[in-house]
Amino acid sequence: MEGVAQPLVIRSRQGAWWDLLPIYSLYQLVFNLTGLALILWLWGSFAFSQPILLGAVLLAWVQQYRLRPALLDISRAQADRLAALLDAQGRYARSDHDGRWRATGKQGWEPWPHQHIEFLPRPDGVTVAAPHNILHRLWDDLALLEERGLAAVAQQRKSEADLAAPQLPWTVHGPTALIGAMCVAAWLVHLPEGMSRWGVSGLALAQGRYATILLHMFAHGGLMHLWLNMVLLSMFGGTLVARLGLVPQSWLRFLALFLCSGVMGAALYLLAHPAGTVPMIGASGALYGVIGLVVRLPAEGDALQPLRSRRMLRIYWSLIKDNLFLIVLLGVMFLGSGSKVGLAWEAHLGGFLFGLLVGPFFLPSTAERAAPRS
The missing domain is CATH 1.20.1540.10 (Rhomboid-like)
Structure with a gap:
């Protein structure tokens, strides 16, 4: 059975320096510029809130940095197992239009291309393109698939999703x-x-x-x-x-x-x-x-x-x-x-x-x- 013990190599899709600027799509650019304009207005109007605004800017930057587009190279066999797991756990749905995987129940993210999971074929395997934090989760999934198999990992991820869901009593x-x-x-x-x-x-x-x-x-x-x-x-x-x-x-x-x-x-x-x-x-x-x-x-x-x-x-x-x-x-x-x-x-x-x-x-x-x- 093919292993996944090689070192974790998740690389930037757009360049390490570009990642420092959270501008991954036109939609995000408009959103960030609007937020920045609001913060600048509050900065000048309410001086007492300046430390809070600085904190909010830094927190927003870190959150968007975690979501930066990234790439992970895997084999075709690993890609097949990962696609089967995405299908089985139901947290993502594959589009018939462009083949990308999108989180189910979050249609508001549709215009944000960097929020999708995409399988890009290459001569010696497949490159997975997704947000950086999601790629780490997918890497964990690959290791678990080797250890436990598809049914066990799908059930585990479903249990975790149910616990995190808002329908807790x-x-x-x-x-x-x-x-x-x-x-x-x-x-x-x-x-x-x-x-x-x-x-x-x-x-x-x-x-x-x-x-x-x-x-x-x-x-x-x-x-x-x-x-x-x-x-x-x-x-x-x-x-x-x-x-x-x-x-x-x-x-x-x-x-x-x-x-x-x-x-x-x-x-x-x-x-x-x-x-x-x-x-x-x-x-x-x-x-x-x-x-x-x-x-x-x-x-x-x-x-x-x-x-x-x-x-x-x-x-x-x-x-x-x-x-x-x-x-x-x-x-x-x-x-x-x-x-x-x-x-x-x-x-x-x-x-x-x-x-x-x-x-x-x-x-x-x-x-x-x-x-x-x-």
Whole structure:
């Protein structure tokens, strides 16, 4: 059987330097110019919002950079297996008009050519053209097809799509709604003077303020900080709660994982800064614990993702890059405002390691997973 163990080589379709400019189609150019005009108007009209606007521009650029057109060379046999998987999982549909694969149920993306999956024949195989982030997923699919076969991989991808779909029962969003409401309420109450008193640090513990070990998870330094964490919470929270069993056990497991991850994030931060005076605030450490467990979640009935698998190694590298970007983002946002802010990467790492290594113990037992759901 033909293997896919060769190094992952995903290359740019338009050139590495061109990729830095998110202009991949006429439609996107018009969209970006309109957004830029709106931001420039807000910049001149509302000076207080400038750090937020800078953050929004950087986040939009990163999202579009992830979607940049890219190419991946594979064999004809691999292309046939990949096409069969795309057909079987139903997330993409092949057009009879031009042969391209398009995401089903997203007709709004039709005019954006760089959002399509296209199989381009070449003398010694096939070149797959698609957005960069989708090509990484397709590469994973090729490896899984070799290991498990078409039926198993199609079922796994369908299970993942069902979990990510918006038709999750409303009950799975209870814990995230509770945490989000507490964070927003705390920020609004402390809006005039800020929330540094809730921050955890060596100095705070030396002063006997041990409550900051828990309070720091619900404190945020500004609207952008709060918004980013709440977006992460909404992205991963419901998906994880749905895998933690029945209500109310799933709620309790999620809340326990969130709090324990936040405490472990604070512990690593304090270990790195035992005599520090700078308070650390934010739910990021706890959220990284949630992410640490989510990335190890298997498809129903499968084993946990191995810690040293190729997929996990890619996730580790992606998290490193994300944290480096956050450092740049925070620096740009607050450079002109004179504020001093840093990224507590130690808390991110501590929470993530807890979710990665200890998080699986929060999953329900096999008997509970098999119990009928109401």
